[in-house]
Amino acid sequence: xxxxxxxxxxxxxxxxxxxxxxxxxxxxxxxxxxxxxxxxxxxxxxxxxxxxxxxxxxxxxxxxxxxxxxxxxxxxxxxxxxxxxxxxxxxxxxxxxxxxxxxxxxxxxxxxxxxxxxxxxxxxxxxxxxxxxxxxxxxxxxxxxxxxxxxxxxxxxxxxxxxxxxxxxxxxxxxxxxxxxxxxxxxxxxxxxxxxxxxxxxxxxxxxxxxxxxxxxxxxxxxxxxxxxxxxxxxxxxxxxxxxxxxxxxxxxxxxxxxxxxxxxxxxxxxxxxxxxxxxxxxxxxxxxxxxxxxxxxxxxxxxxxxxxxxxxxxxxxxxxxxxxxxxxxxxxxxxxxxxxxxxxxxxxxxxxxxxxxxxxxxxxxxxxxxxxxxxxxxxxxxxxxxxxxxxxxxxxxxxxxxxxxxxxxxxxxxxxxxxxxxxxxxxxxxxxxxx
Amino acid sequence: xxxxxxxxxxxxxxxxxxxxxxxxxxxxxxxxxxxxxxxxxxxxxxxxxxxxxxxxxxxxxxxxxxxxxxxxxxxxxxxxxxxxxxxxxxxxxxxxxxxxxxxxxxxxxxxxxxxxxxxxxxxxxxxxxxxxxxxxxxxxxxxxxxxxxxxxxxxxxxxxxxxxxxxxxxxxxxxxxxxxxxxxxxxxxxxxxxxxxxxxxxxxxxxxxxxxxxxxxxxxxxxxxxxxxxxxxxxxxxxxxxxxxxxxxxxxxxxxxxxxxxxxxxxxxxxxxxxxxxxxxxxxxxxxxxxxxxxxxxxxxxxxxxxxxxxxxxxxxxxxxxxxxxxxxxxxxxxxxxxxxxxxxxxxxxxxxxxxxxxxxxxxxxxxxxxxxxxxxxxxxxxxxxxxxxxxxxxxxxxxxxxxxxxxxxxxxxxxxxxxxxxxxxxxxxxxxxxx
Numbered sequence: 001x002x003x004x005x006x007x008x009x010x011x012x013x014x015x016x017x018x019x020x021x022x023x024x025x026x027x028x029x030x031x032x033x034x035x036x037x038x039x040x041x042x043x044x045x046x047x048x049x050x051x052x053x054x055x056x057x058x059x060x061x062x063x064x065x066x067x068x069x070x071x072x073x074x075x076x077x078x079x080x081x082x083x084x085x086x087x088x089x090x091x092x093x094x095x096x097x098x099x100x101x102x103x104x105x106x107x108x109x110x111x112x113x114x115x116x117x118x119x120x121x122x123x124x125x126x127x128x129x130x131x132x133x134x135x136x137x138x139x140x141x142x143x144x145x146x147x148x149x150x151x152x153x154x155x156x157x158x159x160x161x162x163x164x165x166x167x168x169x170x171x172x173x174x175x176x177x178x179x180x181x182x183x184x185x186x187x188x189x190x191x192x193x194x195x196x197x198x199x200x201x202x203x204x205x206x207x208x209x210x211x212x213x214x215x216x217x218x219x220x221x222x223x224x225x226x227x228x229x230x231x232x233x234x235x236x237x238x239x240x241x242x243x244x245x246x247x248x249x250x251x252x253x254x255x256x257x258x259x260x261x262x263x264x265x266x267x268x269x270x271x272x273x274x275x276x277x278x279x280x281x282x283x284x285x286x287x288x289x290x291x292x293x294x295x296x297x298x299x300x301x302x303x304x305x306x307x308x309x310x311x312x313x314x315x316x317x318x319x320x321x322x323x324x325x326x327x328x329x330x331x332x333x334x335x336x337x338x339x340x341x342x343x344x345x346x347x348x349x350x351x352x353x354x355x356x357x358x359x360x361x362x363x364x365x366x367x368x369x370x371x372x373x374x375x376x377x378x379x380x381x382x383x384x385x386x387x388x389x390x391x392x393x394x395x396x397x398x399x400x401x402x403x404x405x406x407x408x409x410x411x412x413x414x415x416x417x418x419x420x421x422x423x424x425x426x427x428x429x430x431x432x433x434x435x436x
Numbered sequence: 437x438x439x440x441x442x443x444x445x446x447x448x449x450x451x452x453x454x455x456x457x458x459x460x461x462x463x464x465x466x467x468x469x470x471x472x473x474x475x476x477x478x479x480x481x482x483x484x485x486x487x488x489x490x491x492x493x494x495x496x497x498x499x500x501x502x503x504x505x506x507x508x509x510x511x512x513x514x515x516x517x518x519x520x521x522x523x524x525x526x527x528x529x530x531x532x533x534x535x536x537x538x539x540x541x542x543x544x545x546x547x548x549x550x551x552x553x554x555x556x557x558x559x560x561x562x563x564x565x566x567x568x569x570x571x572x573x574x575x576x577x578x579x580x581x582x583x584x585x586x587x588x589x590x591x592x593x594x595x596x597x598x599x600x601x602x603x604x605x606x607x608x609x610x611x612x613x614x615x616x617x618x619x620x621x622x623x624x625x626x627x628x629x630x631x632x633x634x635x636x637x638x639x640x641x642x643x644x645x646x647x648x649x650x651x652x653x654x655x656x657x658x659x660x661x662x663x664x665x666x667x668x669x670x671x672x673x674x675x676x677x678x679x680x681x682x683x684x685x686x687x688x689x690x691x692x693x694x695x696x697x698x699x700x701x702x703x704x705x706x707x708x709x710x711x712x713x714x715x716x717x718x719x720x721x722x723x724x725x726x727x728x729x730x731x732x733x734x735x736x737x738x739x740x741x742x743x744x745x746x747x748x749x750x751x752x753x754x755x756x757x758x759x760x761x762x763x764x765x766x767x768x769x770x771x772x773x774x775x776x777x778x779x780x781x782x783x784x785x786x787x788x789x790x791x792x793x794x795x796x797x798x799x800x801x802x803x804x805x806x807x808x809x810x811x812x813x814x815x816x817x818x819x820x821x822x823x824x825x826x827x828x829x830x831x832x833x834x835x836x837x838x839x840x841x842x843x844x845x846x847x848x849x850x851x852x853x854x855x856x857x858x859x860x861x862x863x864x865x866x867x868x869x870x871x872x
Contacts, residue, residue, distance in 0.1 A: 035465070035482055036562065037761045039631060042478075046471055084751070084806045087643035126472065176623040183619015187612040189650070195475060207523035214625070315520070325473045370520045 003100040004054030004232075005145050007071040009138060010064035013052065016134035021067040022121035023114055024131060026052050028060040042192060047324040048125055048135045050233045054099050056191070061110050062101075065117050073101040074110050133334065139323055140330035141356040146234065146323065147406055150358060151415050153190070153231035154238070154404055158419035160184035161240050164225060165420065165429040170244055174199040174213040177225060185229030194235035195326045197227035201244065205398030206368045208316060217244045222252045224400055228326070235326040237360050238416055239402035246431045252396045253423065255365050258290030259399045260421060262363035266318060270361070270405055270412045274353045280318040280344060283363045284310040291365075296389040309384045311342025312375040315368070319360040320348035322404055328358070357407045358415075364400030367393060439536040440490030440668075441581050443507040445574060446500035449488065452570035457503040458557035459550055460567060462488050464496040478628060483760040484561055484571045486669045490535050492627070497546050498537075501553050509537040510546050569770065575759055576766035577792040582670065582759065583842055586794060587851050589626070589667035590674070590840055594855035596620035597676050600661060601856065601865040606680055610635040610649040613661060621665030630671035631762045633663035637680065641834035642804045644752060653680045658688045660836055664762070671762040673796050674852055675838035682867045688832045689859065691801050694726030695835045696857060698799035702754060706797070706841055706848045710789045716754040716780060719799045720746040727801075732825040745820045747778025748811040751804070755796040756784035758840055764794070793843045794851075800836030803829060 010024060017024075029046040033039065045056050053062045053073065061074035073096055078089045096104035105113050114122060123131040142150065160181050168177055178199045185193070200210040202221035217223055221244045228236035241256065243249070248256060262283040269282055287310045291297040297304055304310070321328035331349030332338070338345055349359070372390060375381045403416035420426055446460060453460075465482040469475065481492050489498045489509065497510035509532060514525045532540035541549050550558060559567040578586065596617050604613055614635045621629070636646040638657035653659055657680045664672035677692065679685070684692060698719040705718055723746045727733040733740055740746070757764035767785030768774070774781055785795070808826060811817045839852035856862055 029471070032468070032477075034480055034761075036568070036765070037483055038763050039480075039761055041468075041480070042632065044470055044475075044477070047473055080806065084804060085643075085645045087646065088806075132472070175625055179619045179621070179623030181619075182622055183615045183617075185615070186618055187615025189611055193478075196478065207521075209521045210523065325470075325475055327474050329472070368520060370516065370524075 002145055002148075003098070005100065005143055006052055006054045006062070007100050007102070008143065009051050010071050011069065012138040012141075013131070013134045014064065014066045016137045017123065017131065019066055019121070019123070021119070022123055023117050023119035024052075024064040024066065025110070025114060025122055025124045026062055027125070028053065028055060028062075029058055031058045044192070045233060047329075048132070050324055051135065051139055056233055059107065061107055063110070063114055065119070070103065071101045072113060073099055073104045074107040074113075075104055077106045077108065136329040139328065140321060141354070142323060142358050142406060143356070147356075147358075149232040149234045150236065150323070150404065150406070153229060153234050153236035154415040155418055156185050156188040156190055156231055157228045157236040157238050158416055159188070160229070161225060161227070161238055161419050162429065165240070165242055165426060166433055168217070168223070168244070169433055170217065170219050173216045174201055174204070174223070177223070178213045178227070181225070181227045188229075190229030190231045191233070192230055194228040194230040194237060198224065199227070200224045200397070202395065203397045205241070206366050208366065208368070208398075219245055220249055220395070222248065222256070222396060222399065224398055226400065226402065233324055235322055235324070236404060236415075237322055237326050237402060238404065238419055239362055239400045240419065240421065241399045241401065242426045243430055246434050247427050248423065251393050252399070254294055255393060255396050255399045256423065258287060259363050259365055259401050260423070261290060262286045263361055263401045263403070266361050266363065267403065267405060267412065267414060270353060270359070270407060272354055272407060272409065276318075276349045276351055276353060276359070277339065277344065277347060279361075280347055281305075283318045284308070284314065284343065287314060287363070287365060294389065295386055296393065297384050298386055299384045304384045307380045307384065308342040308344070309375075309381050311344065312371050312381060313365045313367075314343050314363060315346065315366070315371055316364065317343065317347030317349075319362045319402070322358050322360050353407050355407050355409050358404060359407070360402055360404055362400055362402030364398060366398035367396060438581055438584075439534070441536065441579055442488055442490045442498070443500075443536050443538070444579065445487050446507050447505065448574040448577075449567070449570045450500065450502045452573045453559065453567065455502055455557070455559070457555070458559060459553050459555040460488075460500040460502065461546070461550060461558055461560045462498055463561070464489065464491060464498075465494055467494045480628070481669060483765075484568070484575075486760055487571065487575050492669055495543065497543055499546070499550055501555070506539065507537045508549060509535055509540045510543040510549075511540055513542045513544065572765035575764065576757060577790070578759060578794050578842060579792070583792075583794075585668040585670045586672065586759070586840065586842070589665060589670050589672035590851040591854055592621055592624040592626055592667055593664045593672040593674050594852055595624070596665070597661060597663070597674055597855050598865065601676070601678055601862060602869055604653070604659070604680070605869055606653065606655050609652045610637055610640070610659070613659070614649045614663070617661070617663045624665075626665030626667045627669070628666055630664040630666040630673060634660065635663070636660045636833070638831065639833045641677070642802050644802065644804070655681055656685055656831070658684065658692070658832060658835065660834055662836065662838065669760055671758055671760070672840060672851075673758055673762050673838060674840065674855055675798055675836045676855065676857065677835045677837065678862045679866055682870050683863050684859065687829050688835070690730055691829060691832050691835050692859065694723060695799050695801055695837050696859070697726060698722045699797055699837045699839070702797050702799065703839065703841060703848065703850060706789060706795070706843060708790055708843060708845065712754075712785045712787055712789060712795070713775065713780065713783060715797070716783055717741075719754045720744075720750065720779065723750060723799070723801060730825065731822055732829065733820050734822055735820045740820050743816045743820065744778040744780070745811075745817050747780065748807050748817060749801045749803075750779050750799060751782065751802070751807055752800065753779065753783030755798045755838070758794050758796050789843050791843050791845050794840060795843070796838050796840055798836055798838030800834060802834035803832060
């Protein structure tokens with residue numbers, strides 16, 4: 001088994017810190033307990049700590065002596081009494097080797113060990129903002145080990161999405177799909193859902209942060225499934241939208257085809273030195289062209305673009321950095337501001353694409369009554385929208401297609417390549433669900 | 437749909453408080469975010485607040501004017517901007533009716549509304565220890581609505597356990613069983629696992645708080661599955677132990693039969709006015725008789741009982757109160773101390789059984805090396821143990837059988853009655869897994 005490159009991550013952080021000496025000290029997360037109860041929350045490791053340790057268990061710490069390049073792991077001591085209940089833990093040496101550290105001590109020795117390093121400066125999380133920024137910047141660039149883990153997270157989650165398309169039938173409700181998804185990714189070694197899954201049938205897909213996941217699926221609906229498992233502490237974040245019946249309705253198919261065009265255009269364009277907000281703009285332009293063809297938008301394409309009309313149909317950003325966190329750190333480097341325009345104001349990253357950055361590409365088109373009312377009340381926008389045509393697509397609710405990519409030297413690698421998204425492939429899977 | 441009896445729960449708490457006037461004020465839980473991240477923990481409502489509101493969403497509050505018996509719900513306001521993302525929420529009136537309150541306001545009115553009640557005293561959680569004790573004591577006694585919810589939680593979880601027995605095959609690992617279980621209970625409307633599931637094959641069952649759930653299952657092993665879903669905010673907590681192959685090994689069957697005897701004896705005995713520690717003692721006595729028959733224990737039964745020898749094979753208590761929390765509140769009324777003896781020191785309740793109390797009944801027998809070493813080093817205990825016989829059962833790991841019961845006027849109702857535990861029924865299910 002590959003050792004998670006925690007020590008290399010410390011070195012990368014030291015480089016971003018620009019320090020040639022000093023000690024970096026980070027504490028891992030502690031188990032959280034529900035108030036007035038002894039029930040534990042399912043443990044999620046602190047993301048920065050995981051990056052610097054590869055340790056998924058609570059109550060550890062880690063340090064790195066920058067000048068001597070020495071990585072030190074601190075392990076919580078398990079007493080003989082506790083071991084009766086939790087099992088005999090690995091030894092310090094076993095932990096040290098398994099995680100690629102140079103030394104290992106118990107956590108009650110943190111102060112003594114750090115003192116003995118006689119550092120001119122100790123950088124500590126969460127106290128040091130400078131260290132936090134350096135860790136965030138290091139986390140933006142994924143090494144081969146991290147990419148391999150993310151590839152696996154995507155494979156597992158892609159297989160689960162595919163199983164849903166193959167199994168879901170009319171009569172099921174959203175909770176059954178969500179349960180099936182979670183069960184499948186846990187069974188394949190994921191620790192938990194990377195985020196609260198969205199399983200939204202029909203008009204529920206027009207609720208962008210839909211969390212109820214408990215409604216019956218309608219025969220003419222498409223269902224939007226935004227769900228991903230966390231594997232080896234790395235998130236996957238995948239959305240597929242597909243018909244509850246064996247085939248897309250004509251209206252749903254037309255919207256789906258535009259969203260697929262948007263996504264393919266962006267994925268084709270993602271390459272080093274592009275700007276992420278330009279990827280958003282590209283998606284909006286492809287959407288505008290498609291919606292013009294449907295007659296939902298009218299008038300001049302450039303005016304539609306300039307007035308951010310598509311932002312009323314895709315109110316969210318084109319995607320975000322992804323890694324240990326689903327919405328990973330580093331999207332807005334210091335000094336970069338949000339763009340206060342429809343759609344763009346929720347863009348979760350603004351920076352130059354560089355190799356080893358991982359992004360979601362998740363265009364969507366939605367028919368949200370409240371947003372359409374706002375569009376209607378905004379003359380510069382309303383002039384470009386045929387609201388009768390919009391009304392005829394309202395029942396589609398919303399469509400989103402989301403893959404995870406990693407920028408390479410020449411373009412990008414799609415980590416979600418095993419999850420079907422072509423209309424013909426989806427309809428073949430949906431037909432098979434009804435032919436069993 | 438039945439309205440959750442939140443207002444009646446306030447009245448019960450007021451009665452336990454012994455106050456004829458004053459206001460009870462409780463805040464619901466808030467969404468928790470992972471540190472240095474925007475990922476939310478899956479929301480779990482504060483248990484005391486759920487009991488007094490029936491509200492499973494974050495950021496609510498509730499008050500009760502004791503003298504006028506007025507229950508007031510406080511609802512967080514959702515702005516039009518937020519509603520675009522989360523959907524249009526129910527109105528105040530819709531919330532009021534759905535939850536059986538007398539009045540509803542937004543949460544920014546808590547202070548004004550409470551002031552307007554001109555109460556001589558405001559009892560607030562978590563500040564008031566007196567209120568906390570009254571809420572805990574009220575929660576000990578489940579009303580018909582709560583029992584119906586717990587019955588459903590048990591049905592769903594029982595069905596999931598049964599599916600595992602029907603589907604699990606050699607070659608699977610523990611994670612697959614856990615994933616399947618979680619998927620099944622979520623699909624049937626549970627919100628989450630009630631606690632961290634334990635799926636422990638073979639010797640892993642001797643790790644009492646086993647959490648890894650990631651090992652392959654062995655052909656000759658039994659697997660211990662301790663898992664339950666939370667439905668309608670009420671926990672279920674069920675354990676079944678069954679062979680990975682189609683039949684129990686002789687050794688496993690012998691241990692299983694004793695544990696089943698222990699459980700049946702306790703469930704038969706559970707009735708009003710019994711003491712919970714006597715239920716533990718009964719289980720220990722039945723175990724001693726069974727282990728004497730196997731030749732694992734030797735000597736005089738009364739001496740075995742007096743020396744708590746069974747506590748080295750069942751180091752945990754016979755069970756605990758269950759309700760909104762898996763380990764529910766109220767097990768040790770003020771002034772009641774733990775009994776510092778093997779097995780008993782971890783008993784989670786010591787009180788008189790009364791109608792409407794809900795308990796788990798979860799006897800087990802385990803072969804934990806560290807505990808057996810302690811037994812060997814304790815002459816009064818060691819004299820009663822044939823360690824050669826113990827060694828011949830070591831590979832069984834551990835067996836536990838756990839049901840949830842509610843004390844009735846005449847005895848008890850077993851909420852877990854739909855989950856097979858007879859050897860013949862289990863072996864029929866296991867055989868069917870291999871005959872597909």
